[in-house]
Amino acid sequence: MARRKQHGDADDTFDEAFRELFVQAYRVARRILGDSSAAEDIAAEALSRAYAHWTRISALPYRDAWVLRVATNLALNATRRRTAVFDAPASGPTDDQTATRLALVAALRALPARQREVIVLRHLAGLSEPEVAERLGLSLGTVKTHLRRAKEKLRVELTPELLGGGS
Amino acid sequence: MTARDGRDDDVVLRRSWDELHRDVVARGRTLRRRRRVLTVAPAVALVLAAGAGILALDGDDQLVETRADPVATTIPATPRIAFVRTFEGGAEGSAIFAIDLDGTDLAQLSVDPSWNDGSPSFSTDGEWIAFQSERDNPLRGVKRVTDIYVMRADGTDVRRVTTTTDAGKGNGVRHPAWSPDGSRLVVAREDASDNSQILTLAPDGTDERVLTAGPGDVGPVWSADGEWIAFRRRPTGEPEALWVVRPDGTDARRVVAEIHDGPLAWTPDGRITFVDT
Numbered sequence: 287m288a289r290r291k292q293h294g295d296a297d298d299t300f301d302e303a304f305r306e307l308f309v310q311a312y313r314v315a316r317r318i319l320g321d322s323s324a325a326e327d328i329a330a331e332a333l334s335r336a337y338a339h340w341t342r343i344s345a346l347p348y349r350d351a352w353v354l355r356v357a358t359n360l361a362l363n364a365t366r367r368r369t370a371v372f373d374a375p376a377s378g379p380t381d382d383q384t385a386t387r388l389a390l391v392a393a394l395r396a397l398p399a400r401q402r403e404v405i406v407l408r409h410l411a412g413l414s415e416p417e418v419a420e421r422l423g424l425s426l427g428t429v430k431t432h433l434r435r436a437k438e439k440l441r442v443e444l445t446p447e448l449l450g451g452g453s
Numbered sequence: 454m455t456a457r458d459g460r461d462d463d464v465v466l467r468r469s470w471d472e473l474h475r476d477v478v479a480r481g482r483t484l485r486r487r488r489r490v491l492t493v494a495p496a497v498a499l500v501l502a503a504g505a506g507i508l509a510l511d512g513d514d515q516l517v518e519t520r521a522d523p524v525a526t527t528i529p530a531t532p533r534i535a536f537v538r539t540f541e542g543g544a545e546g547s548a549i550f551a552i553d554l555d556g557t558d559l560a561q562l563s564v565d566p567s568w569n570d571g572s573p574s575f576s577t578d579g580e581w582i583a584f585q586s587e588r589d590n591p592l593r594g595v596k597r598v599t600d601i602y603v604m605r606a607d608g609t610d611v612r613r614v615t616t617t618t619d620a621g622k623g624n625g626v627r628h629p630a631w632s633p634d635g636s637r638l639v640v641a642r643e644d645a646s647d648n649s650q651i652l653t654l655a656p657d658g659t660d661e662r663v664l665t666a667g668p669g670d671v672g673p674v675w676s677a678d679g680e681w682i683a684f685r686r687r688p689t690g691e692p693e694a695l696w697v698v699r700p701d702g703t704d705a706r707r708v709v710a711e712i713h714d715g716p717l718a719w720t721p722d723g724r725i726t727f728v729d730t
Contacts, residue, residue: 297478304474309461322465330477337481363692363711396689398669399714423539 300340307350308333311357314410318361318394320387328364332357351407351421358394358406365391401436404429533606535562535573535582549573549584551606562608567593575606576631581656582606583629583638589613590625598625601640603656614638614658623647630674632700639664639673639682639700651684653700664702669693675700676719683708683717683725695727 311332316325336343336353343352394402407418408429419429466473532554539547546566551573552559563570568588575582585599592598601614617625622645629640638656643649648667654660669687676683682700687693692711698704708725715728 300478301474304477305461305470308473308477309464312464323467326466326468326473330473330480333477334480334484337478338484340481359692359713395691398687399693 297340299344300337303344303349304333307336307353310350310411311353314354314357314406315361315364317410318358318387318391319364324364325361328357328360331360347423348421351403354406354411355399355403358402358410362391362395397436397439401432401439404432405436408433533558533575533579535575535584537571537573547571549582549608551582551608560608562604569593569597569599571599572628574630576635577633578635580606581631581635583614583631583656585625585627585629589616596624598623599627601626601629601638603638612657614654614656615640615642616658619645628672632675633677633679637700639675641671641673641684651682651698653682662702664698664700665696665705670696672717674717674719676723677721678723681719681723683719685712685714685717685727687714695725697725 308329311329312325315328315332316322319325319328332353335356343349346352394405397405403422404418407413407421408415413421415429415433416426418424419426422429424432468476533551534554535549535551537547538550546569548561548563548566548568549570550559550561550563562573562582563586565588568586570584570586570588573582573584581603582605583601583603586602587593587597587599588602589600590596590598598617600617602611603614604611614629615626617623623643624647626640626642629638631638632653636655637653639651639653641649641651649670650663650667651665651670651673652661652663654662664682665684665686667686668689671685671687673682673684675681679700681697683695683697685693686696686707693714694707695709695712695717696705696707698706709727713728718726720726
């Protein structure tokens with residue numbers, strides 16, 4: 287009974303947070319996949335997993351970061367299954383976009399989990415550094431350090447073009 | 454349907470918000486049920502310290518989330534656990550605490566949070582705790598470099614196990630875990646190229662044996678029967694994977710191709726708990 291009550295309360299807070307979290311997850315996934323339809327599927331899957339764990343994660347300060355991390359991982363995994371899209375030869379504007387996305391995917395994959403998470407929140411979700419620190423429960427200094435190290439490790443520059451102008 | 458309003462006008466959806474919500478909840482409920490079916494052994498409990506509170510997980514739940522710094526510890530013979538509390542603001546850093554499983558007798562074992570003590574691991578007999586710390590890092594506050602220490606379960610008799618001689622390279626040694634007989638520690642050590650390897654050594658720091666070549670091997674834990682060491686491997690450009698290796702460094706094999714970063718633990722019957730993607 288207690289568990290049912292707990293889940294009931296959790297369901298209410300999930301409903302309240304659903305749309306905002308979905309939109310964040312969708313935007314991150316679309317930036318990685320370049321495909322609205324696939325991004326919708328990724329966001330739905332990420333939110334489903336969030337729902338399954340909601341009694342645990344809903345009260346965490348890094349709840350949103352948790353969802354975006356799942357969405358990022360799912361989107362990066364999806365790129366491996368979408369080789370036809372990502373292996374297209376670069377010859378036109380659309381292919382330039384694909385190449386840019388490819389570079390972003392490669393850059394994200396190259397990072398350790400925490401650095402990737404900070405980059406995603408800062409540049410793909412468009413949060414400020416203090417907001418990233420708050421969402422992840424880190425100090426501002428630690429976030430800056432992660433960002434600096436991440437950029438040092440990346441094989442491509444995090445240009446506005448690569449990041450879709452989100453930062 | 455295309456969702457368009459002032460906030461979400463860049464969000465183009467095939468389904469309506471109501472349809473999406475219903476689908477997400479239905480799938481989430483399925484995952485909840487599946488999560489309870491695919492349980493870990495109930496004898497194993499993991500503990501997650503989150504902010505000021507402690508979240509003890511049910512026997513039928515998997516650990517769902519943790520911070521970058523490992524905060525969980527396995528349960529020793531005694532009904533006491535160790536966990537890490539992260540401090541923000543004036544006393545920024547982390548400290549190791551211990552508490553009885555019934556929530557009583559809370560004790561702070563780390564003296565100074567600025568030392569960033571973390572990754573506590575009880576020895577099987579409950580007498581000792583191995584942990585990582587920045588207390589002797591000459592670049593503390595500038596660069597994160599940890600070494601391994603052991604202390605009595607009450608926080609006394611602290612002894613240094615490893616010594617990172619060049620703090621300017623790599624991030625030192627971290628993630629200690631005990632062998633079941635208490636004769637060895639298994640740790641992850643990062644070299645100057647950010648390549649992390651798994652190695653074992655005696656609790657006094659002698660008799661070092663490197664088990665893996667990396668890259669990106671972290672979070673080792675010893676099986677209850679002493680036959681295996683599980684660890685996470687996160688090579689650049691690849692998903693993080695769950696691996697096992699014999700304590701002599703042989704028979705390394707990948708068990709799960711893709712996992713979430715988070716602490717590993719063994720059940721008494723030889724199963725490994727991990728955080729799923």
